[in-house]
Amino acid sequence: MEAEQHKDSVHTESPTTRAGSVAIIGKPNVGKSTLLNTILGTKLSIVTPKPQTTRKRVIGIYTGERVQMVFLDTPGILEPRYELHRAMMGYVHDALKDADVIVLVVDVTQQPTPETVVTPDVAEALHRLRKPIIVALNKIDLLRSTAEVLPIIERYAATGLFAELVPISALKHANVDELLRVIERYLPESPFLYDPELLSTQPERFFVAELIREQIFLLYRHEVPYSTEVQIVEFRERPEGKWFIAADIIVERESQKAILIGSGGSRLKTLGQRAREAIEAYLGVPVYLQLYVKVRGRWRNNKTMLHFFGY
Template structure:
């Protein structure tokens, strides 16, 4: 008889390292939203990956960075919390950004990313824990640069092994999946075989809409928006009616989301509705409302819905 295994693997890293893309790649389905904005993931998202008789519950954590606001602190605490409770931890590093930060033409974003990596290394040293290092986007680098970076990070003493991957193309990801599977403890599976994510439908719907929001207005809108599912009602025809409120902090941000003649909001709603229809496998009737609340990021209920610590 074959032995089943099941456990948790946390993916940590600086914002925009590619954690959500890697999670989706390992699961083989979309469980975490992906945008070009850093710090898109605000709370740990669990995706369920299978490798033979092993079930790996992947915890896609928020980016670890220098927090400035209450929401930032809650996100960073959630990321470290996900790592503490996991059977295996992968530290995903944006390899091109790490190398560029050391050069004379390194962008400010690259230097911030490198500083965040240093902070994570320091945090792992303090915790006395060794984790797996995964260098991402390796298809963009020369071999000699990659090997030098790998050695420099490995010499910090916080890594047990190194994997070189591309979360976008899938290169090296199967090897990483196999290694994570081997690290999972023996035991029964934690989720049904056909379940790919552990995320309440109301929260999933809000995340999909937030993704479309950032995809459409990422240049104009700073991190001053949130999406709340205010109603999720089953319909007699088998469909679902979803009502959501998009919160912004200032009145001047409201027209950005609405767009001329409401066209931007219409696009966001259409794209979110189409994707939710596929994910939920039924007709979706989505209604969006835009509200101004300058203190939405300071409301305890907002944190509780996402499983974040308001008092972080």
């Protein structure tokens, strides 16, 4: 009788699940946002060829059969030149503090040795965290031979700082499933933290502003993309017809405003068209988008303005 009761309890016991936060960190342009988008199977973080595209922490939630990972995509690690950069590095520090697991993304074509990524100060900071750090050796598809990654793995392993090293190509989806399996092993046993259907805890307004900013990075050159900020001033959902979205594009100088607008408003029109298409693809509804360009001198060094812009 007792054996039968034990048998029943075994059958009714729910399988163990794991859940926790995973910080994605690394230098600019190593493929952090591409990795997050590949893991989620959808575009959540904006991606451009220019460094410093990501400015704020982007939250993406991956849910598998028995695991839920709350990814924190962070700005690229850099030496701050503006208050904006300091705010961006604040997101990195917060993510490291909040995370259960840290994924350090490395571009194997640019950072074949740990010294290019892990300075003595960084090494000390990572050691103090006392958290599992997994190195994602990204862009292996750009190597002439996969064998070239072996000495890179050995060099990073020799530091003794990292729990695991996983070669991947985020762009080509190569070995990303293995990276997920490795991360899962280091997450704590826990019930899921969010509804399995949820992809992010951030509002649609945030991602709409990011999509506009992405098009600015793709369409403009030199200092203009880095001097712009996008604020959604109106976001009106409609049961019928087009949703109405109005956004301010903030720049630092009148000359930048002129470049953004272009002759007779031609460049702003192109920007609006490209941004609207990206927003409609994201929201799945038709959109009427209005863009305004405004000058706010030296906003990148103004703490009050940065706070107003959500940094």
